[in-house]
Amino acid sequence: MSRILIWDIPTRIFHWSLALAFAAAWLSSLDNRFLYAHTYAGYAFLGLLLFRLWWGVVGSRYARFRAFAYDWPSVRAYLAALATGRATRYLGHNPAGSWSILFLLALGLMVSTAGVLVLGGEEGHGPLAGYIPFQAGDYAHVVHEAGAWLMLAVVTLHIGGVVIESTLHGENLVRTMITGYKKNPGGPGAGVRAAGTTGAILLATLITAGLIYLKGYLMETPEQPYVPYSGPMLPDNATWRSECGDCHLAFHPSLLPVRSWRRMMLTLSDHFGEDVALDAGTAAEIEAFLTANAAEALASEPAHRILASIAADQIPLRVTDTVYWKRKHSGIDDKYWTAQKVGHRSNCKGCHLDADAGTFEDAGMRLPVSAAADASRATSSNP
Amino acid sequence: MKIPYRLSFALLGSLIFTTCNAATLDDVLDSYQAAGATTFSAARGETLWTTDHPDPESPGKVRNCSTCHGKDLSQPGRHVNTGKEIEAMAPSVNDKRYTNAKTIEKWFTRNCKWVLGRECMPQEKGDVLSYLRTK
Structure with a gap:
């Protein structure tokens, strides 16, 4: 059976890194002590989203936003067909999936931007430290948390959709997002290029940034624990x-x-x-x-x-x-x-x-x- | 013997430092005698240091100097209420001890009030210092 490359390497690395960052951000948010790890997960998350916006313009065919710009009638038609169990198979994103992904991208940008505001306002850390009043940081915190919960809900729908569609078309879509390949339906519509170089750069950037950011933890000893601190020192006497x-x-x-x-x-x-x-x-x-x-x-x-x-x-x-x-x-x-x-x-x-x-x-x-x-x-x- | 230039300064500095320390403690003792104390006794100082006094805050309990400074003066003590470490009292292991007359007075005033419920007499302070300097 012939197969066809749908998801280029950068798209796949983006997808799994974003999922990892999302999970890490959620887990590290459960205790204040992990704020530093949470912050790195957040920066990685925001960076990945910005990369995806760029890749949505210059990436390969199915990664481009043009490939998943569906209007509401097509989403409605897809969902209606899905309800009867006869949904059309799409090589790229299906209309409902496209909408949930666009929604996740927008929500993700909102949540991570709000996070930088919280960090600057409440903690006095990060690029906006000193520019955001404490109270504004508190308001941003509400947006940050509400957005994160909403994202969790959409992620659940997204996973539900993947399971349904995989069952419906007898095609493991999780594996597709790992290997990048789908069954070739034949006819017109060639596969995409792998774009391995961009993927390698993306991965190297993520790992290097993480090593630099968390270096202090990797080098600490029991006698010399690491206290990451980037805010202003308090007055002394x-x-x-x-x-x-x-x-x-x-x-x-x-x-x-x-x-x-x-x-x-x-x-x-x-x-x-x-x-x-x-x-x-x-x-x-x-x-x-x-x-x-x-x-x-x-x-x-x-x-x-x-x-x-x-x-x-x-x-x-x-x-x-x-x-x-x-x-x-x-x-x-x-x-x-x-x-x-x-x-x-x-x-x-x-x-x-x-x-x-x-x-x-x-x-x-x-x-x-x-x-x-x-x-x-x-x-x-x-x- | 030829002493290197820099070393000579270091030696001179430490000599002055040592002399000054001894001078501080002797000056303090002299000032107590000027204030009416007679000769000092390390033995009397040790008795004062180790005598129990009733704790006004918890009936039945007692306080003495080792409540915070510990039994072994060459080891750090611990503040009985806050748990904060107090550096060793013995000058043989802590050369910062008894080098500042103002500090000596400050702690006598504070700690005599806490242990004895009153300030110490010049004679008592001199006895205690004579005891502590041997440690």
Whole structure:
């Protein structure tokens, strides 16, 4: 039986890479800690879509948009025929498939563009960092998530369509998207060129970009964990750091509002049970630094979130008393709190690699591995 | 003997540094005597360092210096409330100890209040420093 090349190499690489990036983006979105992997999946996704737009113009016959520009009547006719089980076999995309793909392309562009806005607005990362207000990032987040769910629905339809059509025409369309070949129906309509060079360049670009982006993770050691960070560093002050950091982590001013720091400085003679009174000059310098860079300065995502979570009549003296902190840490198993590396709720550094800097990056979170190992050993050794 | 030019500076620097450290601690001890203390005793200092005092926050419990500094002064201690590591007190393993008069006073004031519930006398501070410097 003769066969005919329908999908050129770049189209196939695009398809499976996009599916992989989509899955990776979904999985890495389930925990904030994987933000960095999520971001790479998103950049790859956006890059692939832009490539596809270009390939839709210059690619081979069935990859071109011209080959799947069907009007609504032909989609309706195709679906009607499908309902009776007598749908026409198309060598390229069928009308319904074409529409779902165009819809996925548009949705994908929207979701990944919104993602870059979220990254710039909420995290202060990426190409738009500093240009997007925090609130705008929050709005983009809604679009980003709604779009992602909608895409998931369309992907499900797309897979359903592939299964139906494969059954209907006795032709494994998944294998077609891997090999590129379909059964030759005969008659006019030649196969396409493979375009291997473009495919090789596409694949090399994806892999190289990934290696460069995730290089830090590949090179990290247990002693030197990697904290990807591309946002602005928060203000620092040597006196604050040494005086406050003697007995506990120097909690960055951005973690509590001005009113909390004012009260803290007024009550140093009974600072959580300890008299830590400072001389007037030192106290004045520290208070100036604390109030100038308090949560109200909105220099980081935690500052925004913590501030928004405190009722106007509350003056929390512990970061761990704020609603946002409690919500963010509610799901954490006790075994991590009692791990030797943590030990105390105020010991942010036990899990947050960048606690000293006060940035509290999503990707800077590492649950203590030894705690998990200890706990599992304890469980398994139980009779 | 010919000492290389750069090494001579390093030697001179470390000599000055060592002298200054010793000078700081001796100056501090002198200032306590000027404030009424008599001769200092490392043994009395050790007794003060290890004596238990009632913990006003949890009845039945006690506090002493090792509550945070630990039993072995050549090892780091741990702040009893926050868990933050406190560098070793023994000058033999931590040469930053007792090099700054202001720092010495700051911690005496703070920690005597926490352990004893009052500030320490010049005599007590001198005894404790005499004990700690032997470690």
